[in-house]
Amino acid sequence: MAMAALRREGRRFATPLISPNPAIALRSSIIPSQEQVSSGVRCISTQIVRNRMKSVKNIQKITKAMKMVAASKLRAIQTRAENSRGLWQPFTALLGDSASVDVKKNVIVTISADKGLCGGINSTSVKISRALHKLNSGPEKENKYVVLGEKAKAQLVRDSKKDIELIMTELQKNPLNYTQVSVMADDILKNVEFDALRIVFNKFQSVVSFLPTVSTVLSPEVVEREAAESGGKLGELDLYEVEGAETKSEVLQNLAEFQFSCVMFNAVLENATSEQGARMSAMDSSSRNAGDMLDRLTLTYNRTRQASITTELIEIISGASALEG
Amino acid sequence: MIQIPKPITLPHFKLAAKTTNNLSQRLQSPPTMFRRFLCRASTTTMRSWRRPFSTDLSAETSADSKFVEAWRKAIPNVEPPKTPSAFMATRPSTPSSIPSKLTVNFVLPYSSQLSAKEVDMVIIPATTGQMGVLPGHVATIAELKPGVLSVHEGNDTTKYFVSGGFAFVHANSFADIIAIEAVPLDRIDPNLVQKGLTDFTQKLSTASTDVEKAEAQIGVDVHSALNAALTG
Numbered sequence: 001m002a003m004a005a006l007r008r009e010g011r012r013f014a015t016p017l018i019s020p021n022p023a024i025a026l027r028s029s030i031i032p033s034q035e036q037v038s039s040g041v042r043c044i045s046t047q048i049v050r051n052r053m054k055s056v057k058n059i060q061k062i063t064k065a066m067k068m069v070a071a072s073k074l075r076a077i078q079t080r081a082e083n084s085r086g087l088w089q090p091f092t093a094l095l096g097d098s099a100s101v102d103v104k105k106n107v108i109v110t111i112s113a114d115k116g117l118c119g120g121i122n123s124t125s126v127k128i129s130r131a132l133h134k135l136n137s138g139p140e141k142e143n144k145y146v147v148l149g150e151k152a153k154a155q156l157v158r159d160s161k162k163d164i165e166l167i168m169t170e171l172q173k174n175p176l177n178y179t180q181v182s183v184m185a186d187d188i189l190k191n192v193e194f195d196a197l198r199i200v201f202n203k204f205q206s207v208v209s210f211l212p213t214v215s216t217v218l219s220p221e222v223v224e225r226e227a228a229e230s231g232g233k234l235g236e237l238d239l240y241e242v243e244g245a246e247t248k249s250e251v252l253q254n255l256a257e258f259q260f261s262c263v264m265f266n267a268v269l270e271n272a273t274s275e276q277g278a279r280m281s282a283m284d285s286s287s288r289n290a291g292d293m294l295d296r297l298t299l300t301y302n303r304t305r306q307a308s309i310t311t312e313l314i315e316i317i318s319g320a321s322a323l324e325g
Numbered sequence: 326m327i328q329i330p331k332p333i334t335l336p337h338f339k340l341a342a343k344t345t346n347n348l349s350q351r352l353q354s355p356p357t358m359f360r361r362f363l364c365r366a367s368t369t370t371m372r373s374w375r376r377p378f379s380t381d382l383s384a385e386t387s388a389d390s391k392f393v394e395a396w397r398k399a400i401p402n403v404e405p406p407k408t409p410s411a412f413m414a415t416r417p418s419t420p421s422s423i424p425s426k427l428t429v430n431f432v433l434p435y436s437s438q439l440s441a442k443e444v445d446m447v448i449i450p451a452t453t454g455q456m457g458v459l460p461g462h463v464a465t466i467a468e469l470k471p472g473v474l475s476v477h478e479g480n481d482t483t484k485y486f487v488s489g490g491f492a493f494v495h496a497n498s499f500a501d502i503i504a505i506e507a508v509p510l511d512r513i514d515p516n517l518v519q520k521g522l523t524d525f526t527q528k529l530s531t532a533s534t535d536v537e538k539a540e541a542q543i544g545v546d547v548h549s550a551l552n553a554a555l556t557g
Contacts, residue, residue: 086437089413090430090501094466094493097410100392131400178434178505203407212406236464239496243451243467251468258491262503265434 046308049301053294060290066117067283074207074276080176081204081269088215088266091259095237098216101226103195105144106136107165109188109264110156111201111271112149114169119278121202121210121271122151128212129156129200133163146188148268165192172272178265185261195222197260201267202274208281210274215267217260220252419496423461429476431502438485438507439476446477447500449492450550458494465494469504471550473557484510486554488547515555522548 110129112122129152133143146166147153153167168184188197197217202210218226227237244251389408396405429447431439448457450472458465469490476483490504525544532538 080435083436084434085412086430086432086440087434087503088409090432090491090493090503092409092413093416093495093499093501097389097408099389099408100395127403128406131396131403135396135399200406203412212404213408213412214406215409240464240466240493243453243456243465251466254468255466255491258503262434 046301046304049297049304053297053301056290056294056297060287060294063283063287063290067280067287070276070280070283074273074280077176077269077273077276078204081266081273084266084269087262088259091262094240095218095223095259098196098218098226099198099214101196101216101218101222103218103222104141105193105195106132106141107144107146107188107192107194107197108132109146109197109199110148110152111199111267112147112152113271113275114150114172115275116151117279117282118275119282121274121278122149123155124210124212125200125202125271126152126155128214130160132198132200132214133160144192144194146192148184171268176265176268176272178261181265181268182261185257185264189257189260195219199263199267201271202278203270204273204277207277210278213267213270215263217256217263220249220256223252223256224249416495416499417497420498424498425460427458427460427462427498427500429500429502431474431476431504431507433504433507442476442478444476444478447502448473448475448477449502450474450487451492458492458500460498462494462498462500464496465492467492467494469502471547473510473554474502474504474507484554486510486513486551510554513551513555518548518551518555522552 108129110125112125116122129145133145136143143163144165145156145160145163146168147156147164148168148171150169153164153169156164166188168187171180171184174180196219199215199217201213201215203213205211223237242248242251244254389410392408393405396403426443426445427447429439429442429444430437431442446457446459448455449467450456450469451467452470453467455472456465456467469487469492471488472486474485474487476485485507486509487502487504488506490502492503493501495501521544525541525548529538529541529545532541
């Protein structure tokens, strides 16, 4: 009877354990709770497990909701990204794909997300940017970063702070549109000296696959130099007549700026789509994990509860048998 | 004996033996199946889409291969990123005789209005005036000013009012027109055009700084072009 009273009181007064990180704390605390069973304080351990179950269930609900939100945002932005894919193709058809161009001033534009919980896409972008930096390093060559998005900023500021020229965050406060991106592109073009701009982003291929991609935009001087060298695609550029009121170099300048804003627009949209897709799959696996954890906790809870009942029965019966004989 | 490929088992499925909860299993399987299906579908479509002409493969990857090689030498652990030419169908080379039709790609940031459409002629509003482009036109890079773009196909003509942009005509009778905005002419309201024109002319006369003058001038240009498009 004393035991029953203690059990009741324990249920009322047991402090709910705040478990900020049930994933990590869970395994380490299951064992102590089982030890508590053997030492006689049975009631509190079921309380612990019950609280963990409640928090894990809440986490599962939250991640499931986040997955739904990401799925609906993905639908909307995926159509826009796919519609904008035609925008950069004429430029690549005209100027070719000059990823292997050798220039003195490289500017690496890294596009990333502002919010987290979207899987590994931001780390991938930063990894590729750092690798490009390394690839294009050498005597007389300088590499600078322009960072778009909080997550890449956090990672690049740690070791390449002196190389960062410009940081832009909160791109998606208003829905992405071409005007906003062209203002951003104008900003970058005005403030950063470059021979080649390399835009690093995650291209959306499908809901589960995002390909890191590098798009190169050359400055008009480099375009003229490469055209004069008659190597590959750009060698044919001289064959093109230029219709414009101004001189050829002014038209090429306008062309380079226009190309940059078009490629940026597509890149930003694709990265946003990849972000939503990655978030969707990350939240999906997270809610699945939470479900598994909940199942394991339920089993533990039942075992603990049954163990305490069995122990009580044993005590009663052994007490009764001791009285008898 | 037919080899049935084994489906990809994801780690969490191994716990299925432990959990007797059928509901959780049922909830798990559709998304994973969907994901597997997407994986397979995406790889097959990607494969077929990325290499439409297998004979052109060497040309497509020659620009990439230099980059890929340099990458692999310098950074062996990381997969090289993709470059735009990997995602684009290669254009055919210049044919020896002039083709009968012009292939037009007319793209805007929000949509591709015309994508690889075969037409007879397009008239584009270049800064030097209206320029007609026929199949076999010499390769040109043209800057566009706000004006009317008309696409002639047989007996139909589609007219759009385009804002500025660029147009590339390639030697293989491909024309790429990139504009920021394009509206069919019947969607433009003449009253608003007149009002805009008077507003901007007034702003131009009262503008003090260079920036304001430039903005007002752009407004006047666009609106007078709109006016001309509606009347002409």
